[in-house]
Amino acid sequence: MIRKSINNKIGKPTRRYLRYLGLNILFGTDRTKEILHVNPTLPPKREEAGEVRVFVFDYDASQLEEHEFNAVEACLQFRHSNRISWINVDGLRKADVEMVCNKFEVHPLLVEDILSIGHRPKMDEVEGVLFCLLNMLYFNDLEGTVEQEQISIVLGKDFVISFQEDASRDVFNPLRDKLRLANSKIRQRSADYLCYSMLDLIVDNYFLVMEKLGERIEELEEQVIRNSNSRALARISALRKEQIVLKRNIAPVRDLLGGIIRSESDLLDDRTTKYFKDVYDHIMQAYDLSENYRDIMINMQDLYINNVNLKMNEVMKVMAIVTCLMAPATVIGGIFGMNFDRIPYLHNDYGFFIAVGLMILIPFYMLWVFNKRGWF
Structure with missing residues (x-):
């Protein structure tokens, strides 16, 4: 507290x-x-969004209408627009999601998935719609953490609906720019190509996050090599946690894209399948890279432990040498300090200087022997 x-x-x-x-x-x-x-068996306790914004791109090869609304009721008119409609809902409210899904005939089970929290990325085909749920990833440079935002994509006949949690950011600006170009490929294709473009941008953004995380790992590796202290261990622990977040989001997307590629849904054009295969190749590359990061973090932890042990061995080595060098003085002082009446050189005028000389010369001789044998 x-x-x-x-x-x-x-x-x-x-x-x-x-x-x-x-x-x-x-x-x-x-x-x-x-x-x-994360406990998917518990009902989600999602806070209602304070602000909801709806962006609509209604287009075909020759025309484009772009709208922004503050209420979801305004987007329901695009259910039968005879063109391809992309409806992007930023900010989730239960009543709004249910209203949109009822209008576009989305199954109630999918509505529960849209309103879920911390759901595993998945792909479903239910009653004429194709549903994709995954996370967009962002890297927080201030906190050094990987942040995630759940996005749900509903692909239907001539429409795509996307539900986002955060109304302030996403990765779809390049897609919006392409839609504004009359001769762009996305304007010439059907709704499944729009769905592919969204998934492609999400996966490509994973690499940007991994690049930022890779820079942190590289800096940490240099720090561990230079100075293996408690601070370095704490950073290793923190980065391994972010690695868990990264892998948890990347690994299931392979199955999501694999399900789309294997799907025989009428919503997917055969010409678009090769594009989904390209995204699948990208996510496999991202997964392999995340595995490499995991191996690097394990090796870095081993390096930290080895450096700590090496430092301890160096300390013990110095202490052992000091103990050995002090041993002759201890022995000589102990002998001449015994309480006997007759001790050699006890009453000699030079006895003290002889004892001190031996205490100094013997350690120097020992240092020469240690150095000759390569002990230090």
Whole structure:
């Protein structure tokens, strides 16, 4: 409770630096709970969006109508527009989602998936529509974390409906720019090509996130090599958590695209299948790269442990040498410090200097022997 109240009072830039002041903050478990707290058997407790925006692109090869609405009722008129309609709903409210899905005859099971939280990426074909659910990924440079936003894509006859959680960002701006061009390929094709273009942009953005994460891993590797301390271990732990988020989102998309490629739905044109295969190749490459990141993180943790052990061995080595060098002085001092009446050189005028000389010369001789044998 104390930590939550502190985090609420201070800003993000401040937290960025405060987290390095103490190990209890550095090794916090809040991110772990956020990643692992997923239970699909519980009803979703989704907060209603404060703002809902609806963007509609209604187009064919010769015409394009672009609209923006603040209420979902306005987009229902495009159900039978005799052109291809892309309806993008930013911000989810249960009543709005149910209204749109009822108008476009989307099955109630798919409505539950759209309103779900933390759902595994999937693909379904239900009653004449093709449904895709996956996450868009973003990299938060301030926090150094991988953020995800669930998006649901409904492909029907001459329409595509997309539902997004966040009304402030997405990865579809290049797609909107292409739709505004009269001679673009997407304007000449059917709705399944629009669905392909959306999936392609989402998957391509995975590589941008992985590139940012790869830069952090490269910096961390240099830090571990230079100085393997508790701070480096904390960063290794943090990056491994982000690696879990990355892999959890990338791996299921392979099955999603594989299901689309194997589908025999009438909504998918045979000419578009090769494009979905291209996206499948990209997601396989992203999955292989995520596996490489995982191997690098494991090797980095082993490197940290080896460096810590090497540092400990160096400390023990120095302590052992110091102990050996002090041994002759201890022995000589112990012998001449015995309480006997007759000890050699006890009453000699040069006895003290002889003892001190031996205490100095013998350690120097030992250092020469150690160096000759290559012990240090």
